[in-house]
Amino acid sequence: MTNAQVTLIQIDNYGPWTVTPEPRREVDLQTLQSRLYADLSQLFGNREGYVFFTRFDNMVAVTNGLDADAHALIQESVGNRYPVTVSLSIAVDPAPAAALGTATSQLQDAGSAQDGERTEVLRGEPLPPERRTDDDVQIAHFDVNDATGKYTDQLNEFDSFINIEQGYAELMRYMRRAHDSLSFFVGGDNIIVVCDAVDETGYLDAIEHxxxxxxxxxxxxxxxxxxxxxxxxxxxxxxxxxxDERTDVEFA
Ligand SMILES: Nc1nc2c(ncn2[C@@H]2O[C@H](COP(=O)(O)OP(=O)(O)OP(=O)(O)O)[C@@H](O)[C@H]2O)c(=O)[nH]1
Known part of the structure; x- marks a missing residue:
């Protein structure tokens, strides 16, 4: 059984900030969002975590091994570097989608994403060190077969993008529904899924679907x-x- 520790990262009061005192230049928002993602990827990554950009104003991290102090440090670092702050909510569950559900509820209970008073919240309990095992996180790295030959070298870039995104949309819904798992597009033709001990049949069915x-x-x-x-x-x-083996599913 896995025990995913998931952290929801939410930019505090970001909606109002983007239009105060008047709408901010979109290029500046895009720059801020991508830099914040890059910094968070490094800050969590230095501590063996993964961060996924999802909607950019909300991001999702897999943080097994990071305690509350490590989270607080990351939060402080963002507050020192950016004109915005972030709230963090941590939860643990064998099912990654359930962990994110709990993390989300904890943050929603602390106040709205657009509440100017709710800033730099840090909620939730990390997995205690004595309960950690070598089986806590299952990661499935999906890749489109011959994306270069079928799409990149053949089609208009936008049509390649549509094909890849459709594969992603279908996989994310399937893995969420069938396996309580969380799928994230990570660029190119790659999708990383945080799973709860899915077996070979489960993956073969997902690919077939x-x-x-x-x-x-x-x-x-x-x-x-x-x-x-x-x-x-x-x-x-x-x-x-x-x-190498021309197979659809391999376990490490
Ligand atoms: N995020 C991420 N992107 C990758 C990775 N490997 C490849 N990519 C991206 O995926 C694109 C396609 O590369 P591949 O998946 O190796 O190529 P392919 O044509 O699909 O060939 P096969 O996967 O061997 O069937 C690359 O241009 C990269 O953008 C990876 O490990 N992580």
Whole structure:
């Protein structure tokens, strides 16, 4: 059984900030959002976590191994670097979607995303060190088969993008519904899914579902470990085995 520790990151009172005193230049907002994501990726990444950009005003991190103090430090660092602050909410559950559900409720209970008084909230309990195991995080790294040959080298870039995004949309809904798992597009033709001990049949069914629904062919490498980065790296190696062996699913 896995025990995903998930942290919801939410920019405090961001909506009002984007239009105060009048709408801010979109290029400046895009720059802020992508820099904040880059910094968070490094701050959590230095501590073996993964951060996914999702909607940019809200981001999701897998933070097994990070305690409350580490979260507070990251929060402080963002407050010192940016004109905005972030709230963080941590939760643990075998099912990643359930962990994110709890993390979300904790933050919603503390106040609205657009409440000027609710800033730099830090809620939730990390996984206690004595309960941590080598099986806490399962990461599945999906990749589109021959995306270069089928899309990038053949189609208009926008049509390539539509194909990849449709594969992502179908996979994220399927993994959420069938396995309480969280899927994140990470660029190119890659999707990283945080899973709750899904087995080979589960992955084969997911690949089959996406192929039937939108005609996008996927393969997946799966890794399990104590932290997101260790599990993610194992998943990448398993994906290389898929390439070598021409298989659809490989476990590290
Ligand atoms: N985020 C991320 N992106 C990657 C990774 N590997 C490849 N990419 C991206 O995916 C694109 C396609 O690369 P590949 O998946 O290696 O190529 P492919 O044509 O699909 O070939 P096969 O996967 O071998 O079938 C690259 O241009 C990168 O943008 C990775 O490990 N992480």
């Amino acid at each position: 996406v192929r039937e629904a939108v005609g996008v062919d996927l393969k997946v490498g799966v890794g399990t470990d104590r932290t997101a980065q260790a599990a993610g790296m194992a998943a990448k190696h398993a994906l290389e085995t898929c390439r």
